[in-house]
Amino acid sequence: MSPVIRNVLAVFLGWLVGSAVNMGLVQAGHAVFPIEGVDLEDLAALAKAMPTFSPSHFIFPFLGHALGTLAGAIIAGLMAGNNKMKLSLVVGFLFLLGGIAINYMLPGPVWFTVLDLVVAYIPMAWLGGIIALKLSEG
Numbered sequence: 387m388s389p390v391i392r393n394v395l396a397v398f399l400g401w402l403v404g405s406a407v408n409m410g411l412v413q414a415g416h417a418v419f420p421i422e423g424v425d426l427e428d429l430a431a432l433a434k435a436m437p438t439f440s441p442s443h444f445i446f447p448f449l450g451h452a453l454g455t456l457a458g459a460i461i462a463g464l465m466a467g468n469n470k471m472k473l474s475l476v477v478g479f480l481f482l483l484g485g486i487a488i489n490y491m492l493p494g495p496v497w498f499t500v501l502d503l504v505v506a507y508i509p510m511a512w513l514g515g516i517i518a519l520k521l522s523e524g
Contacts, residue, residue, distance in 0.1 A: 389467035396465035400477040404458020408450040408481075415446020433492050444498045451506040455481040459511040463518020470522065471515040478511020 416426060419442050424435045458481065459474035466473040485507055489499045 387467075392465065392467035393469065393473055396462045396467075396473055397476050397480075399465060400458035400460075400462030400473070401480055402458075403461045404454040404456075404477060404481060406454075407457045408454030411446050411450035411453060415443070415450070418446065419443050429491055436492060436494055439494070444494065448498070448502055448506060451481065451485055451502055452510050455507050455510040456514045456517075459514025460518050460521075463515050464521060466518075470518050471512075474515030474518055475508070475511050478508045478514070481511070482507035 419440075421432075421435065421439070421443065425431050455478055458477040462477045463470040463474040482503070485503055489502060493499070
């Protein structure tokens with residue numbers, strides 16, 4: 387398989403797996419820390435209720451963002467034909483764009499936005515790239 391096709395598939399599958407991890411953890415968070423009386427499918431209602439959330443409500447979204455990015459970066463790095471670290475960071479950048487968008491659509495507390503955007507994406511993608519490189523070496 388051509389390295390270009392392999393690299394495109396690596397990024398796509400990294401994004402797909404990372405998204406599944408992210409959504410799974412966010413959904414688990416709703417089960418562990420339920421948000422009573424709010425339709426979780428309604429972004430406007432969720433945004434309106436956001437100021438009433440305790441810090442515990444932000445644990446699973448942060449874990450979803452960080453571990454989803456990490457998993458996606460590892461997958462992309464392992465599958466990449468070349469440029470493993472770069473492709474892991476591409477996945478991190480894609481997740482960062484999603485993180486910026488969700489923090490804009492659902493503005494949470496400033497501490498969470500800063501933590502989320504600074505720690506959950508690019509550093510986790512870099513760590514995922516390192517893990518993929520170590521695993522690829524044997």
